[in-house]
Amino acid sequence: MIRFTEDHEWLELDGDVVTVGITEHAAEQLGDIVFIELPEVGQKIAPGDEVVTIESVKAASDIAAPLEGVVTEINEKIVENPALVNEDPMNAWFFRMKADDPSAIEEFMDEDAYKDMIA
Amino acid sequence: MTDETRTPGDEAPLRTPLHDLHLALGGKMVAFAGYALPVQYPAGVLKEHLHTRAAASLFDVSHMGQIAIRAASGLWEDAALALETVTCADVLGLAPGRQRYGLFTNENGGILDDFMFAREGDALALVVNGACKAADLAHLRARLDGAASVRMIEDRALLALQGPMAEAALAALGAPVGTMRFMDARRMTILGADCFVTRSGYTGEDGFEISVPAEAARALAEALLDHEAVEPAGLGARDSLRLEAGLCLYGADIDETTTPVEADLAWSIQKTRRAGGARQGGFPGAEVILRQLIEGAxxxxxxxxxxxxxxxxxxxxxxxxxxxxxxxxxxxxxxxxxxxxxxxxxxxxxxxxxxxxxxxxxxxxxxxxxxxxxxxxxxxxxxxx
Missing domain, CATH: 2.40.30.110 (Aminomethyltransferase beta-barrel domains)
Structure with missing residues (x-):
């Protein structure tokens, strides 16, 4: 299942693990990304926590944790080569988390609702 | 092209003569210095930046103020000395067909604006920052009152062609630029249009700034973009290029509270304007600036x-x-x-x-x-x- 946040994150649920990335729309708005800072594996996060910092050629922006849980994995490849996010944002994931309540993901927008929002 | 009574930021941004071309090229338009200008094209800031260093890029800098100054007497000496009352640069020593960088200073030694000035015969052609141009015009008119006429050129665009392939791209249009060196200024006809060309820019690269009549700007821009080496570039790349070149952005790196010495721009104050020089001082804030030139800031x-x-x-x-x-x-x-x-x-x-x-x-x-x-x-x- 794929869901989208108002902050232009995509969330993919597999069991109780949620993979988090940013949408093509977000990547395009940010411009060329030159630096990404990810949370630490094992870090406990909750909605509103700014867990990722993205610097593009234009500005810095933060990404908030979408759900409550624990970070289980981070994508080092995008730290080494941030341009991957501009090239293929739906595959260049940021981090994976074990959600305390995976069903909470259903609160977020589906693809149609997200497309309406950015239209 | 401009309206002197406006100040940046109010109402809808103004459009440069290349506005439709920017849209056609997919430019992402933002408001800058009161104008709608492309921050980038579809290639993006990084690629536009690197292309400028590797080949050549075309920038629309029509938001900048083009100001013509001529002495009431018609004499070069009088025009030069009039401008020297508001800037710490040696204007009088500028040879015909040459250009220099200058600073307008205030009474505290701060910087009101930075600008380029070229000598064309007995007249001066200035390029000032877009965000400062209304204030610069008022300042110049107030200070040069009676000695010189100060005119904002409203009917011309300004294109910057920057990068190692800039000369080849401009020469391909028949422009006689091959014999120009850095900071030369020359009037010439390009594609039938009367252009004023300087071999300068603000990227650290070799290149040119071309003042072209507004109605001829799009044809010239398109002809330059037709050259295989030339791509369009926006404000984003212009900013990262000038940062790499160590060049100041007015309003960020220099302003009314920074002196030329503090800003490491003392090289723009020639010997003749310094203490002991033939025309020492005589510009706003000279006391502070001349002292800092000796004692440091x-x-x-x-x-x-x-x-x-x-x-x-x-x-x-x-x-x-x-x-x-x-x-x-x-x-x-x-x-x-x-x-x-x-x-x-x-x-x-x-x-x-x-x-x-x-x-x-x-x-x-x-x-x-x-x-x-x-x-x-x-x-x-x-x-x-």
């Missing part, structure tokens, strides 16, 4: 190379130590340098901390990031001297 603009990959941007405080409580200065420009593939910044620090290699700390999201004072420019310039 308490703070100085420096280059900074932050460690790691995270850009340190304008406003970030700078510290002498990792745990110092009070900042010693702040970053005035900063970003990611596509050529260095690393962050680069400029800022002001006390003179005692300004020597290259000095380790300072910039505050970034609550952390102290080491940043070395670095010589400017970050990337060597390639002007055709």
């Amino acid at each position: 308490p703070r100085r603009r420096v280059g900074l190379r932050p460690e790691g990959r995270a850009p340190v941007r304008a406003g970030a405080p700078l510290f002498a130590d990792e745990d110092a409580a009070a900042p010693v200065g702040h970053v005035t420009s900063g970003g990611f340098s596509p050529t260095l593939q690393a962050p680069a910044a400029m800022g002001y620090v006390p003179a005692a901390l300004a020597e290259p290699g000095r380790r300072l700390f910039a505050e970034l999201r609550g952390r102290r990031v080491p940043a070395l004072v670095a010589p400017l420019p970050f990337v060597p310039t390639s002007y055709k001297r």
